[in-house]
Amino acid sequence: MSADVGPRVEEDRLGGDLPPDPDRRAHPAPSRRPWTDRTPFVLEREVYRDDPALAAVRRRSAWTTPLLVRAALGDAVVALVVVAIAAVTLRDVGVRLDALAVVGLSVLSAAGWVGTLAVLRGYEWRRVGDGPDEFSSILRAAVAVVAAVGVVSFSLQLLVPRRMVLVVVPLVALLTALHRHRLRVWLRGQRRADGAAALRTLVVGDGSSVRSVVGDLRRTADHGMRVVGVAVPLPHQWELDEGEPPCLGAVAEVPQAVVDHDVDVVIVVGSHLSGPALRRLSWALEPTGADLVVAPGLVEVTGPSVHLRPAAGLSLLHVERPSARSGRLLGKAVLDRTLGSLLLLAASPVLLASAVAVRLTSPGPAFFAQERVGVDGSLFTMYKLRSMVVGADRQVDDLTDQSDRDGLMFKMKADPRVTPVGRVLRRFSLDELPQLWNVVRGDMSLVGPRPPLPREYVEYHDSVHLRLRVRPGLTGLWQVSGRADLSWEESMRLDLRYVDNWSLAMDALILWKTARAVLGRSGAY
Incomplete structure (x- = not known):
């Protein structure tokens, strides 16, 4: 290719007499054929002597191998x-195993457990540290092991102690999940600390959509994607703001930019690219x-709320309405009443002691009742231990300009209305x-979402009203994300996000994180 061909191709591709931008590519490749051309994309082996797929x-x-080994x-x-301890204690049920048999059984069980997880995709690098998919693999592996033990014992007429099946397998699954959780915490820490163990990401689409997705990805650093650049239809119009990734080329040059800049993931956003x-x-x-990866534009809607359904050769995304989950709503109600009664x-002893302390240290009742807005705008009376002086709610208007929170929610770190016991x-x-x-x-x-005050509720705009499509909660997603x-x-x-994606598994995770947030006393005042 001659030296004067590159600029002319650049002008034609950008659709005008714009000068070429030499900084849009780290090291321009000889071939500038766009992938939108009908001819297949061909790698120049003279320039790229190594296979880019193998290089990726x-x-x-460098980071997936140590992660999978751990x-x-x-x-x-x-x-x-777990199996070794269980095998040693089998003597309680009349089964005697020598030391060699215990070691053999333990090693065989460990190999079988790891092998089952591997078959069920428990060691795919995309799943390890992911959370839901990873724990789903562990659960399916536990079910598969129980089924396999049952089939083998029945086929070979073996007497397998029930303890090995009903206690050992669930315990192994539980401890494995805890181990994977600790590994996930370590992995996220690595990503937050220095950006290691992250996928180099290129975001492709129109300018506004690209900026929105880049902002979402930059908001948290532990998701595993590090944006190294963008590709937009008209690169010369990409105005680089402070902290934004550079433009690596036009949309037509995405494959070349991927090879040039060692990109692991390409995220397509917006409506600029679709269909053929x-x-x-x-x-x-x-x-x-x-x-x-294609971002469908469904903001914050993930997991069980979205299902892929093929029809007429199309891949259709079905978004489930929160109100359509009648079965899970019943399960949630049963869990709330049962666990709430037990808690x-x-x-009760802590509640009684706290009520006595409030009553003895400040004038007024021990409990504070306040009208709040519940599911679908219904009103109810919410109860709390009184942590402020009597009549504190009537002083809000005088303290509004001192609020530490923006928006409609009033909160003060050094609230003068809080009593000494109330602060504790x-x-x-x-x-x-x-x-x-x-x-x-x-x-x-x-x-669930925290129940608002009536004066806050009347100020809600349309989208915020949707947060009360589910019953308000004692704790919620934002409480465990920063309180x-x-x-x-x-x-x-x-x-x-919670309203769109809630599930019983998410509720259990939020309850567990709430305990950690309370003990850590983060964001509580």
Whole structure:
């Protein structure tokens, strides 16, 4: 290719007499054929002497291999130790095993557990550290092991102690999940600290959509994607703001930019690419080893709320309405009433002692009742231990300009209305314990958006009203994501995410994180 061909191709591609931008590519390749051309994308082996797909695998293996080794070793150790302890204690049921048999059984069980997880995709690098998919693999592996033990024992007429099946397998699965959780925490820490163990990401689409997605990815650093650049239809119009990634080329040059800049993931956003063009892009990315991810534009809607359904040769995304989950709503109500009653009973001594302390240290009642807005705008009375002076709610208007929160929610770190005992109660969230009675009554749920005051509710705009499509909760997603340290907009965004994606598994995770947040006393004042 002659030296004067490159600029002319650049002018033609950009659709005008614009001068070429030499900084758009780290090291321009000789071939500038766009992937939108009907001819297949061909790698120039004279320039790229190594296979880009193999290079991508080697690049990722620098952190995926140690991660998978740690996962497999931890899983094996868990199974080895649990089975060994169980085998030694089998003498209680009349089964005697010598030391060699215990070692053999333990090693065989560890190998079988790791092998089952491997078959069920428990060691795919995309799943390890992912969370839901990873724990799903562990659960399916536990079910498969129980089924396999049952089939083998029945076929060979073996007497397998029930303890090995009903106790050992669930215990191994539980400890494996804990091990994977600790591994996930370590992995996220690595990503937050120095950006290691992250996938180099290229975001492709129109300017506004690209900026929105880049902002979302930059908001948290532990998701595993590090944006190294963008590709937009008109690169010369990309105005680089402070902290934004550079433009690596036009949309037509995505495969070349992937190879030039060692990109692992290409995220397509907006409506600029769709249909046949998107399909051709997937073909063009095949020899580069990069993954193609399409962001459908459903903000914060994920997991069980979205299902892929093929129809007439199309891949259709079905978005489930929160109100359509009648079965899970019944399960949530049963869990709330049952667990709420048990927690209220267990917390009764602490609740009684706290009420006495409030009553003895400040004038006024021990409990504070306040009208709140519940599911679908209904009103109910919410109860709390009084942590402020009597009549504190009438002083809000005088203190509004001193609020530490933006938006409609009023909060002060150094609130003069809080009593000394109330400050201790708030520090450990003990003032919230009477709301367990609201949970038992059905006014509230254990997990859900916090119930607003009527004066806050009337100021809601349309989208914020959706946060009360589910029953308000004692704790919620934004409470475990920063509690009172979050902005109003971020709090509402997290509440809406919960409404769109809630599940019993998410509720259990939020309850567990709530305990950690309370003990850590983060954002509580």
